[in-house]
Amino acid sequence: MDTLNVDVAIVGAGPAGSRAAFCLARAGARVALIDGSHPREKPCGGGVTGRALALVADAVDTARLPSRRIHAARFVDAAAGRSITVPLGADALVVASRAEFDGLLLDAARGAGTQFVAARAVDVTRSPDGFVVDTGSRRVAARRLIGADGPNSLVRRRLARPFARADLSIATGYFAHGAATDDIVVELAADPPGYLWSFPRPGHLAVGICGQADAGATASDLRSRTAHWMDRLALADGARLEPYSWPIPSLSAAAFRALTVAGPEWFLAGDAAGLVDPITREGIYFALRSGELAAQAALSSGDAHVRYQEQVHDEITADLAIAARYKAGFFRPRFARLLIDALTDSAGVRAVMADLVAGRRAYSSLKWSLAGTFEVGLAWRLLTAS
């Protein structure tokens, strides 16, 4: 079997893997990026925050990305027939197809010199010189390895531990072809705790629900709930519905504290590392940023994995662990109702929520931001009550 020898092998060419490959190839490393799925649509809302777009501006001409610029988020309480529209501000969020967005990132990685191996990795083993990634028809041998292969990561399963079911959420819904809205629409849900969303992409809506995987609802229960919600809000009347389901890492605070994202000569990035906001489920920004950090680590010498683990903690998981502590409170029915009241009454609360949707505000500052808006005082007590 033919063997390709490189400095760094990356399994998975989503945002994390393609970003890592771009950074490594631009720095002159020999890098192989292994993924047999492209071009592909990933089950995803496709909400790309302004901070995520800013991160890739050196690699991708974001003006070439077919996308919808989102100016407002509509928070709804469908049962009570209430809603409030929250302006998001310029450059907060665009919504795009993941075939388009991920395709541009992969093109940038290839343009920088990455060798793309269009195949699925079927095994990953250690060797005296590093690692061997086996695709069944070809081997890639590398001194260092990055696992960017999503929530069911083969690299994670071989070198660390798979995620516990309690640390995953199920996200399921429909691409509604031919339907359109101007704003994103969001409703917090209590049972199972999570939320429903509708994100307008060019040509279709991505509509869905996410809930913790161990909360007792099956993907099919959740999808029929999404269909009911779409009917109630008349979001996609007459549209062609294409169903999807996919897991999202959604870790508890304890799981974030115990999280392993690297070991000697190997690094996990993006969903494979568990780096998703457990409340909003924003993952694209963290995938891109951890891809960059993993590339820097793979280029450096010594205990690079120890530094990577520390950087991911300091920049990403310390704050996501705070989000995980707030999560239960966010999805209580009383909180959802009070939040709509507070959003209706207070420009301060609207500004805080706009920042959360756009990923512009750290959870470590959320308590103080909300405390400054007295209308949400009761909601805040509910959120933080044990």
Ligand SMILES: Cc1cc2nc3c(=O)[nH]c(=O)nc-3n(C[C@H](O)[C@H](O)[C@H](O)COP(=O)(O)OP(=O)(O)OC[C@H]3O[C@@H](n4cnc5c(N)ncnc54)[C@H](O)[C@@H]3O)c2cc1C
């Ligand atoms: C329904 C849903 C809605 C979401 N909405 C949003 C949103 O609006 N905004 C947001 O920021 N985040 C959202 N997320 C989260 C976001 O999709 C992920 O966090 C993000 O895609 C992570 O990027 P990644 O590169 O780590 O992994 P992925 O994008 O999952 O890419 C992993 C890649 O690895 C490949 N792969 C897997 N196994 C192998 C293998 N054995 N060999 C080779 N290749 C392999 C896959 O084919 C895939 O291309 C959503 C998630 C879901 C499920």
